[in-house]
Amino acid sequence: MSYRCVIFDLFETLADFNRDRLPLIHINGEPIHSTTAVVYPLFVERYSQVSLKTFYYAFRESFDEAARLREREEREVSAYERFHLFFQKLEIPVTPDVEPFLAALLEKHMACVAEVIYTPPEHCELLEWLRPKYQLGLISNFDHGPTARAILARAGINSLFDLILISDEVGYRKPHPAIFEAACQALRITPVEAIFIGDSPAVDIAGAKGVGMAAIWLNRTGERLDESIPRPEYTVRCLEEIKEILE
Ligand SMILES: [Mg+2]
Incomplete structure (x- = not known):
């Protein structure tokens, strides 16, 4: 796909x-x-x-x-x-x-x-690498939109995204389908055209899969996935590994 x-x-x-x-x-x-x-x-x-x-x-x-x-x-x-x-x-x-x-x-x-929030430079490079190939979006559960946006700006990555949605500004949080659907609408795509990457099975994976979006689980510590969570398409140990999936 x-x-x-x-x-x-x-x-x-x-x-x-x-x-x-x-x-x-x-x-x-x-x-x-x-x-x-x-x-x-x-x-x-x-x-x-x-x-x-x-x-x-x-x-x-x-x-x-x-x-x-x-x-x-x-x-x-x-x-x-x-x-x-x-x-x-x-x-x-x-x-x-x-x-x-x-x-x-x-x-x-x-x-x-x-x-105390740190964005590793490798992650910025990864976004730069993806940018010519894909539309890029971000959906964050955070209770203060201006702070989330300031964090992205400070890391120099805010302008790399076609869409940034912060739950504070939307009213809904992941895994609620409304926030994923709002993202698709704003990006003018259907959920099957997107893949979501996140660390939380209950929030990110269940949320994305719930609207029919593919998902990559960032599982840094080698946790087991709970039975109640829909299976993600991919699991990676570090963010850089998504290059192999998305090249
Ligand atoms: Mg997270």
Whole structure:
């Protein structure tokens, strides 16, 4: 089968999120890597009554709650919405005069996240190699579109894609068919004309196969594929291996 379009996942596929490079805080004497290290100092300027520990637990709970909402409602919960949940947990009403402060905290958090994301140069070269042969797309589950786009721009790869879809901007997350269908529509292709590459069986492989799109599973650690996941057309150990499949 020859494909017209190659569509990539972003995190842990094209770019790596290095959580252990996030700055450190200590909670109950335990070292924890968290953006709290940069967000809390700004927060406490306005709400000095809230301790680091209270902040951290509410921050983490809001993250977990956003994850539960995403699962239950099959939609993206934006970072902005997540920060509202966070303020709710701290019992701070988000009145209009609080909104700009909340936005400033979100910006600090996202800048810190973006700093620990690394796109290897080999991946940029791979995209350059594919570019003359295929339409290129990207579908990412991420709760803040501008940050995902800034990460791509910083790696110098944003202009290589014919289409970039971030779940924050679409409202749906992979594996929901709507985000894959939106990509096909924008690229003016049918799903069988595209092949999707991603690291997550439940999100990327099940999602692509669910709309009739072929899939390549990036399985870096040699995991076994769960029985419940449709079989991908190919499995690779590193991204460069897709050259053999797509040449
Ligand atoms: Mg991924």
